[in-house]
Amino acid sequence: MPNPVQSPKPGSLFWRLWWRALSVKRPQAVLALGSLLVGAAVASLLLNLYSDARRKMTQEFRAYGANVVLAPRAQAAAGIEPPAATIDERSLAPLRTFAAQTPGLFYAPILYSVVRVARADADSPAFQNAVAAGTDFPALRRIHSGWRGTPAPGQSGADYPAGHECALGAHLAERLSVRAGGSVALAPMDITSPAPVTFRVIDLLSAGTAEDDQVFLPTAGLQSLVGMRGKISLVQVSIPGETAEIERAVGELARLLPGLDVRPVRQIVYSEGKVLGTIRWLLLSLTALILVIIALCVVATMTAIVTERRRDIAVMKALGATDAAIARLFLAEGAGLGLVGGALGFALGSWLAANILRRLFGVSLRLHFWTFPEVCGLTTLLAVVATFLVVRIVRTIQPAVALKVE
Incomplete structure (x- = not known):
């Protein structure tokens, strides 16, 4: 069928x-x-x-530097200049935790101090006053990616100051007639301090800002030189994102670090936004x-x-x-x-x-x-x-x- x-x-x-x-x-x-x-x-x-x-x-906006600055609250309120107002490095533990949880966030603690600097190989060194910045140099360069460097012979742009090494701002190097690979003598402003300490210049920095007249040392090196161990002047922070995201991060940092003044660099933050x-x-x-x-x-x-x-x-x-x-x-x-x-x-x-x-x-x-x-x-x-x-x-x-x- x-x-x-x-x-x-x-x-x-x-x-x-x-x-x-x-x-x-x-x-x-x-x-x-x-x-x-x-x-x-x-x-x-x-x-x-x-x-x-x-x-x-x-x-590209990262090349303009930090968009947030952490400073001592006393410094912000009374206008005290560093190093009179400083931050204890141990108080930055919450910042380290926050940075580990925030992808793309970079920060660089900096100690500023006025020092005497001269060309080390001169017969009679003529010391000049200059601002010294003691910092974590790799972190600082990540924040200021637009800075240009002229490394010493045998060095590369990936080599950073360590030990008795430093980087000089281009204008300061020109005034001192020092080239990359040369040496400078640094001494604190206190005239009763010991003999100057010699540092080898491994890089000349050109930033187009006030940093061209500064000398950059490892944090521990400057702290030892000026007798301020464990102290820093401020922290530069680069926070990724748009204006609202940066402002939320600023609020969170202010909550985590109540003893510090958390200040956004508004020209950068709002220009980017x-x-x-x-x-x-x-x-x-x-x-x-x-x-x-x-x-x-x-x-x-x-x-x-x-x-x-x-x-x-x-x-x-x-x-x-x-x-x-x-x-x-x-x-x-x-x-x-x-x-x-x-x-x-x-x-x-x-x-x-x-x-x-x-x-x-x-x-x-x-x-x-x-x-x-x-x-x-x-x-x-x-x-x-x-x-x-x-x-x-x-x-x-x-x-x-x-x-x-x-």
Whole structure:
């Protein structure tokens, strides 16, 4: 006995119709897919450029130095100059813990003191007064990445002062007629102090600021020279992020270090926030404008698709399909076009962003894969909304009228 012919399941038939609608090469569907692809490519391009610009702008602003300074509260209130007001290094334990928990945060404790400095190999050294900075030099250079150095012969830019070594500001080195690799004699201002201590100059720094007239020593070396062991004058801190993130970190540091005055360097903090805010507003505005134009194009295209398939819709209605079922079919078709257009547009936009950064700025793009679901979701939503606006045409189609032979 022959097996009865089984009718296809409603769900299977729905997806077969959906796949047929996507796979048949219709000019209107290709136009809709192209429009969504362009919108996704633009969104991917701008989002990747903004994310990378935000990262690179933060790195560039780091070159301007610390955006937060920790100073003794007495110094801030009474205007006392260091070294009269100092910080005990042991009180910075909460800062070390906070820095370990905050990626990208750098800090450099600094002890400032006025010392006498002269060229060590001179027959009769002519001492001059200069500001000496005792610091963790690797940490200070991470904060001031824009400083330029001229290392001594046999040294590299990665070598930092240690022991009886120092770095001289370019202006101070010029006044002393000292070159990298030479030596200077340092002595505290107290005339009753022991003989001057000789330090080898392993680097000449050019910062373009007051640091060009300073001499930089390891913290322990300056503390020993001036008799201030365990003391520092202030702490320079570089906190990554935008203005709101920096202000939150400042509030947390003020809570952790109640004995210190936590002061943001507002020129750097707010300049960085203003630039990033302007870039964000510009890119988001351009993206929104382009997506609105793409949405209008998709609405027009989906209207043409529905109108072109009036006879197909009439046949489905004549066979018992409801308006809601037909509307779901078109919405699924729009979602499919949006998903495919979003994926292809993301790849195209990422490629364009990488080429723009390489050709204009000579840097490589750090691809942000979190933009992929955002771009695909945005284009899918755009296609679904555009389709939803036109499926009302389905309700107006009458099978008897649409199928009548002209």
